[in-house]
Amino acid sequence: MLLLVPSDPLRPNRPDEHFAAEAVAARAAGVAVGLVDHDLLVRGEAGRAVVKVPAGGDAVYRGWMVRGERYAEFVEALGRKGVSMRTSAEQYRRAHELPGWYGGLAAVTPESVWTAGFGREGFDRARERSGAGPVVLRDYVKSMKHYWHEAAFIPEAGDGEAAWAVARRFVELRGDEAVGGFVLRRFERFTSAEVRTWWVDGRCALVGPHPDTPDDVVEPDLGGVADLVRESGLPFVAVDLVRRDDGRWRVVELGDGQVSDRPTGVGAEALIGVLLSAG
Incomplete structure (x- = not known):
């Protein structure tokens, strides 16, 4: 390697x-x-x-x-x-951008719709498809969750002007780094810290905290996602999971493992060992 x-x-x-x-x-x-x-x-x-x-x-x-x-x-x-x-260009894009991985994990991740580009017309059509209620806004690869109320959380998708104000601020903050288009994800209530899991050739090889909460160690139930991640055919991915208020484990994000941050609680030796375990 x-x-x-x-x-x-x-x-x-x-x-x-x-x-x-x-x-x-x-x-x-x-x-x-x-x-x-x-x-x-x-x-x-x-x-x-x-x-x-x-x-x-x-x-x-x-x-x-x-x-x-x-x-x-x-x-x-x-x-x-x-x-x-090891990861082809097609596999990278499929893992890195939400429209690439969403279909295979739709049963275990918040309902999502997306646009091509960052225009108002496409955004309004996506709002209509999403339906009324709260949604979380992001682009194909990243949210602005650290600007939760001004650029991520839309309390009511049916309120066009208020929703567009959040979307406009999102684009301002992301700037030239914005990728693909808007993604509107149905808001769900979570009760645990996020967990970052690392998968090699469809096998979960490492479980650890999320980089945002490195001191919160939670043991997830992988039963609902293991087969779906394996069926994706992606060679190296990180999957972030969180427990919903009904007790079910949900996928917050799937990302290419090559560009997913390693939490401080996961040793470099452990991650390199995961990569060496391939095959």
Whole structure:
């Protein structure tokens, strides 16, 4: 296995500090580490971004989020060096963007509708499809939950002007990082902290806290989601779960494991061990 991590912007021959522990753990386990220039990658210069990646190998990325189209360029540039990514461009996009994974998990995640783009007309059509009641707003990859009342929570989807005010603020805050379009998710009441689970080839290999609540350790019931995650055919994903007020465990998010943050309560060695367990 070859582990790819972002390089430090100020010290380009070293891993970015956020991923340095994983690089150290990988090398201790006998895994080669390659450095990727994230700034060049997101600017569309994938060929230059992977100059320091050694040729050949079966690679896994652990780094910052990139758009689906940039990841596809990343895979292509690495392929020219004989490096094969475990997660294809199609698989990355399907895991990274909600419209890609929602269908397979619809039974265990809040009801959702989405738009193509961030215009008012499409937003209003989505509101009508969603129906009356409270919803949570996000785009294809991220919410603004830390701005809950101004850019995430819509108390009544039927109130067009108030809902659009939240949507407009969401776009202002996300700016150029907004991806795909609006997603309106039916609001559900939860009674536990979120749990981040890590899945390799459809098998849950690691359970830990969510990065936002690293001290809250909760043991989830995976019975309702295990088969659905396995059937997705995605090689490496993180699935965030939370218990609803009726006791059922719900999927808050599925994301590509390569760009899902590792909570402080999960050791770098544990995550590298998960990646080495593939196959």
